[in-house]
Amino acid sequence: MLAIWSVMTYNAFIGYGSLIWCMNQPVFSPNPTGKEDKIKMERNTDLGARLSALRKQRNISQHEVARIISRSGSEITNRAVSKWETGDSLPNAEQFIALCRIYDVRDVLSTFLGISAPDVMGESGFSSLNQLGRERAIEYISMLAERPEFSHRNKIVHIKRQLPLYDLPASAGPGVFLDSDSYTLIDADENVPDSANIAVRISGDSMLPLFCNGQTVYVQQQLELKSGEIGIFVLNGEAYCKKLETTGGIQLISLNPAYKPIKLENGDEFRVVGKVIN
Numbered sequence: 001m002l003a004i005w006s007v008m009t010y011n012a013f014i015g016y017g018s019l020i021w022c023m024n025q026p027v028f029s030p031n032p033t034g035k036e037d038k039i040k041m042e043r044n045t046d047l048g049a050r051l052s053a054l055r056k057q058r059n060i061s062q063h064e065v066a067r068i069i070s071r072s073g074s075e076i077t078n079r080a081v082s083k084w085e086t087g088d089s090l091p092n093a094e095q096f097i098a099l100c101r102i103y104d105v106r107d108v109l110s111t112f113l114g115i116s117a118p119d120v121m122g123e124s125g126f127s128s129l130n131q132l133g134r135e136r137a138i139e140y141i142s143m144l145a146e147r148p149e150f151s152h153r154n155k156i157v158h159i160k161r162q163l164p165l166y167d168l169p170a171s172a173g174p175g176v177f178l179d180s181d182s183y184t185l186i187d188a189d190e191n192v193p194d195s196a197n198i199a200v201r202i203s204g205d206s207m208l209p210l211f212c213n214g215q216t217v218y219v220q221q222q223l224e225l226k227s228g229e230i231g232i233f234v235l236n237g238e239a240y241c242k243k244l245e246t247t248g249g250i251q252l253i254s255l256n257p258a259y260k261p262i263k264l265e266n267g268d269e270f271r272v273v274g275k276v277i278n
Helices: 010-023 035-057 062-071 078-086 093-102 108-113 117-121 131-145
Strands: 159-167 184-189 198-201 216-221 230-235 238-245 251-253 270-276
Touching: 035 078, 035 108, 062 078, 062 093, 093 131, 216 230, 238 270
Parallel strands: 159 198
Antiparallel strands: 159 184, 198 216, 216 270, 230 238, 230 270, 238 251
C-alpha cells in the first residue's frame, strides 16, 4: 500500500538539490573516455535504474506514472518516464518530487545516493558543490519551502465555501447516500476546484497509487463520463470510485492491479454521480 509521504527533512532538501545538480551536469565532452565523463554517465544510469526499480516495486506502468504526474500540472508522456529510467534525460525538480511521492521515497539521500542525512553537509554533500551548484540547491530548497506539504511554515488558509462530505463506506444499502442529508460540511479553501459540488472520503486501497484509504476526493456532479475518466458511480446500491471503461462493454476499473474490473451485466442498476477532479 502506498503510504502517505512524510515531509522531507532539511538535510533531505539539501541532498535533493545536490542530486539534481549533479544529474544535470553535461555528460558528454570532446573526450568521452575521460574519467569525469564516465562518472557522470554512471550517475545518470544509476538514477534511471533506481527510478525503474522503484516503479516496478510499486507495480505501476510508465503510462500510469506519466498520467499521475500530468494530473499535478506537469504534462508528460510515458516516453519521458522511459527516458528518465534509461538515463537519456532527467526529471526537473517538480517532476522528481512527484516521483518520490508516487514511489513513497522518504529518504532521498539514502535511496538515490546511498548516504545518510548527516553526510550532506560533508565532503560528499553540499560542501562539494561549486558556487553554481550551491545556488541551484538553495533555489530548490526555497521552492520546496513555499509549498505547504514540504514546509513547517504556517499557511494562511482562505476558506471560500463549504462542501458536503460523504463516506463511501456508507454506500451499502439503497445507494442513495450521495443524495441524502447524511453528510458532514467541510471547509473548501482555494485549493479545492471551483467546479467541485461534493466531497467523498475513499474507503479501501483499490485506487492506489492515485488515491489511498481515507483520502478525500472532490467531485463535479454530472450524469455522464468519458471512457478513461475517474468518477464516483453507484452500482446496484453501492458506491464506487473507479475509472470508467466503455470499450467492449461498460466496466469499472481499479488502478490497483490486485482488484479485478467490475463488468456491468444486463439488469444492473447503474448511474454516474460525477467526475473526480482532484
